[in-house]
Amino acid sequence: MAKNVLLVGGGAVGAIAALNLEAGGSKVTVVLRSNFNVVSTEGYTIESCDHGSIKNWRPHSVLNQIPDVKEQASPPFDYIVCTTKNVADVPPSLAELIGPAVTPGHTAIVLVQNGLNIEKPLIAAFPDNVIISGVSLIGANEPFPGTIHQDFPDTLYIGAFPNLKISPQQTEMVAKDFVDLYARGGKTKCEYSSDVGWTRWRKLVYNACLNPICAITGLDTGRIRLADGAVEGLVRPAMEEIRAAAAASGHVLPEDVAHNMIEMDPLNMYLPPSMLSDVRKGNFIEYENILGEPLREGKALGVPMPTVQVLYHLCRAIQWRNKEAKGLVEIPPKGNFVG
Amino acid sequence: MAKNVLLVGGGAVGAIAALNLEAGGSKVTVVLRSNFNVVSTEGYTIESCDHGSIKNWRPHSVLNQIPDVKEQASPPFDYIVCTTKNVADVPPSLAELIGPAVTPGHTAIVLVQNGLNIEKPLIAAFPDNVIISGVSLIGANEPFPGTIHQDFPDTLYIGAFPNLKISPQQTEMVAKDFVDLYARGGKTKCEYSSDVGWTRWRKLVYNACLNPICAITGLDTGRIRLADGAVEGLVRPAMEEIRAAAAASGHVLPEDVAHNMIEMDPLNMYLPPSMLSDVRKGNFIEYENILGEPLREGKALGVPMPTVQVLYHLCRAIQWRNKEAKGLVEIPPKGNFVG
Incomplete structure (x- = not known):
């Protein structure tokens, strides 16, 4: 049936x-x-x-x-x-x-x-x-x-x-x-x-890194590869932190996983990751499960994750901005011009 | 005269x-x-x-x-x-x-x-x-x-x-x-x-931190203090890294300098730092002298500056986006839809 x-x-x-x-x-x-x-x-x-x-x-x-x-x-x-x-x-x-x-x-x-x-x-x-x-x-x-x-x-x-x-x-x-x-x-x-954990951590190498970096900079996955220093200064360090956290939690990913994830989308398709599309539309972003949870898990296991940590907090602030825009948080009224 | x-x-x-x-x-x-x-x-x-x-x-x-x-x-x-x-x-x-x-x-x-x-x-x-x-x-x-x-x-x-x-x-x-x-x-x-160096480093505690964090998140200096975890997760860590780099280069700033810089602008004036105004207008941002130079100086002196480093590379990518928008960089033409 x-x-x-x-x-x-x-x-x-x-x-x-x-x-x-x-x-x-x-x-x-x-x-x-x-x-x-x-x-x-x-x-x-x-x-x-x-x-x-x-x-x-x-x-x-x-x-x-x-x-x-x-x-x-x-x-x-x-x-x-x-x-x-x-x-x-x-x-x-x-x-x-x-x-x-x-x-x-x-x-x-x-x-x-x-x-x-x-x-x-x-x-x-x-x-x-x-x-x-x-x-x-x-x-x-x-x-x-x-x-x-x-x-x-x-x-x-x-x-x-x-x-x-x-x-x-x-x-x-x-x-x-x-x-x-x-x-x-x-x-x-x-x-x-x-091995559900292995599969999920593997995809996080892409999602926890390219998604927030593209969303924050406004660059798609092609442009982020062309932008001055963005791959070596941001994408690869973040991906290696995720790979280290995965390994610490028992999921050993291939050594070339970062390389493969960086080159997965054809450069000249200039594809926006979903989080970049969401930021452009003013939608909420799903940063807690794709950044927050791996960060908390990695840190609990003693893995240094400085890049992912900064990306996480920036996403959290951007989410707050969306919440304010949608009326989910209230802020004190604006003061008067002092001059 | x-x-x-x-x-x-x-x-x-x-x-x-x-x-x-x-x-x-x-x-x-x-x-x-x-x-x-x-x-x-x-x-x-x-x-x-x-x-x-x-x-x-x-x-x-x-x-x-x-x-x-x-x-x-x-x-x-x-x-x-x-x-x-x-x-x-x-x-x-x-x-x-x-x-x-x-x-x-x-x-x-x-x-x-x-x-x-x-x-x-x-x-x-x-x-x-x-x-x-x-x-x-x-x-x-x-x-x-x-x-x-x-x-x-x-x-x-x-x-x-x-x-x-x-x-x-x-x-x-x-x-x-x-x-x-x-x-x-x-x-x-x-x-x-x-002491020109001391004065310049002191102002960097504000400029190298609040400027890029507000510019990247789209939040002004009032809202960044209200947003979930942004002060403790981003602003204060970045400011303490600048204070450490200043100290390593011989400029000892007061212990409460971060606190004072965070509270300098009245919260309910919701003032945008200049870099946020520039990003909103699509202007170039002055990130090399206010982020890049202190980062290079601090790193050369062995000071860990993970937060400032990520902020620097994000600003660099945002600047590249501005350069592309203004025709200062060229990128390969877009490929055809594969489907």
Whole structure:
């Protein structure tokens, strides 16, 4: 029987994930926010290196809020795939958001999100549910609402987060079932990765470094390689700090991982990392899980991380600026001109 | 006889300096760029805590380029006061700019500019001229061309840069004469300070730290004190690194200097440091003399400066962005969409 999947966050990564899952026979309900109107009326317009050109594509169902499974007669969700940004310091939490759609002991929750320790609040909220790690290496963006450009093939690494209440055999089985669902359509690469920590730390070499450095300087991943001294003064030192922190926490990454991450995006594509796009749009940035958690973990293990530490605090200040702009913090009124 | 003064850079700091010097009886020729049209036709509009409200104020003479003293019959300039920004990495250099107005062996050059080692190119270019250090604690800005708001009293610390070809007695005398000229009008504080290095390092505690941190985060000096963790995570660590570098180079600053600099601007005035204003306007930033030089000096003396180092490289990347925007660097053309 077709699996019943709820996908939360139908931006670029989510739309391609929905396409892959439906290509494999799953029944996907997508929950959208900013692009709900256009997608529910016209469907997605997709230009993809994996899937080709697709117009007016609609998943099985499109909603503009999380469904409450206690109020509906339909079957429970087998999987909830979360492709939203993970902004840990701005409510509501992901656990609060998806809560109404989770069937305890049944629904597996797949976090296709970056950073460390993102599973902890979900394991706390849903202790009887399998929580799955998804690390995506896709390159995709949504230049206009509902229009998706995928210019770098999707590779999704899936693994199960350890959960004290559920046996490793059980979590592994659920994760492998998801790999099968995702890859079944045959258009994309989805791999089971037993070492979730290693996979997540590896991606942090890119995300914890290029994301904030590009966001702070306003330069994309091509320009940051051209700018005077930015690679040797900022990017590589930050990446080596992340590699050292990963090693201290038991995840030994290849020696050339920094080199490979720096050169991953083609220079002359001038691709903005997601955090730079967010800063340009005045959106909140997901800096706590991709910078704060590795920094805290590395420091607790005695790893010096001076570059990442400064980047973290700068991101925190930029987030505060966004919070003030959105009315989430109040400041004393301006004094009068003294002169 | 009235001293003949050329003032280069008639923005906020320059306009108030011209006002002080003319109040003391000097004849001031001001060289302007962006505000030349309005000042030459309507004069300055000044709202000042030191001078009160002044409308249509004109200095002795207003020019839109540096005069060539070899081509004019008028007497040489006794002083050239430079209140321009010092953007060391973008030509022309200050020495090239003011060259035509300098009379060798006669004109004293007063650098009312921030940072370290700013005198070196000028001593090299004009070895027979006295080069004077001016460190200004004024709070002033130019919200519209020709309109100056001064909301924090002017205190100018004057001293002579050491010069191998001129005796200390001579340079000290010329510097003290300038103090007399500047203070003579009675509206402002101008002090002779024998230890130029100490005075410059002291101001760097503010400039090398609050300037880049505010410029990078987009927060003014009030908001940076309110933003989550920014003072303890960024401002104070950077300031303590500058204090340590100052001490290593022989300039022991007070233990509470960081505290005093953090609280110097009234929080609820929400004042933008000059570098934040420059970033907002897309102007070049003067990061080499206020961050690069103290960093190089501190590192050469073995002082760990991890915070300042990251700030320096971020400023360098932001400057590169400005250079690209102004057409000073070229980058490879954008590749085609791959999908």
